Amino acid sequence: MRDFDINQTPKTEEDREWMIGATPHVNEDDSNSGGRRRKKLRLTKEQSHLLEESFIQNHTLTPKQKKDLATFLKLSQRQVEVWFQNRRARSKLKHTEMECEYLKRWFGSLKEQNRRLQIEVEELRALKPSSTSALTMCPRCERVTDAVDNDSNAVQEGAVLSSRSRMTISSSSSLC
Template sequence: MAVSPSSISRLELTISMPGFSPPPPPFPSSDLDINQLPSGTGEEEWITAGVEDEEESTNGGPPRKKLRLSKEQSRLLEESFRQHHTLNPRQKEALALQLKLRPRQVEVWFQNRRARSKLKQTEMECEYLKRWFGSLTEQNRRLQREVEELRALKVGPPTVMSPHSCEPLPASTLTMCPSCERVTTTGLDKGSTKTTTTAVATPTTAATLSSKVGTPALQSRQSSAAC
């Protein structure tokens, strides 16, 4: 699959989920000037030097030694990656010159860096989907339980006792508050704007309706709870 530069720039998609904030970007911002040569080249960290052994390790030479980038080189590459995830040939050449690397090495580094970035993103997405799945599973379980309990109640329509008159309320007067998932009565208290919480439309709604309607426990909740 080939990815155009425009889609590369979309690599860092973000996912927002309630209660789940993604980790901060992996590269803390720096005031590094990318056009400056590294102060310390850190060449002591090189297993194999960069440009010098250009044609080594090919056709019958000694086994290739692994290049280890110095901290400064890595820092510059990361900084450059933060600015653009792909390089045009001139940028690649300039960066290679600056880092005393071959352009091919810069190119490889960017390729691997993009792969790591994508892998990280995929892992984050996987984590997010796992959490989402767990949340949906839990919600599904609750709803199924509720359905079963409502089915058990199907003998008669669910009734909710008015907190004021202790009379059963018509279902048409019940509305669900989307934010707190409570069932409220509306349009009854004409003299007051207060909305009275009557029953809880949470996973325990059906259980509440079936077992606690009209009981002192619910009535005390009815009078105290507010949306």
């Protein structure tokens, strides 16, 4: 997917400490075929579960909580810390994605509503011909007939919309 790699990992890798702290049982592999390969730890169900529980209570840990949790789970503090960092990051990502979906739906319904209103306007126009030369479709605009006053309201609403939804809105709707 993402192939553009700025900043390829500088291979000046010192002796990394792969397995800090006591890793949970059954992790003594030796398939270390020569190279500098990152050991992949898998947390046990219990560890994940407990981490998850404490994350629900608190998305960040005090140093003491971190220490206690690490001790209890037989993980290093660093691992607990990293777990929480990743958890926060991915939680935020998920939230953003959901918000994006919501915004898309909202935009869709707004477009649909707009479409219906346009049709309604057309119908009303057809019903009541002439004598309405100066009639515009928007009541708000209708209110200010004399001055070229502000559509500040409309501008603001537009601003709100565009700032909140940063997705590709191709057809910026023709409101008023």
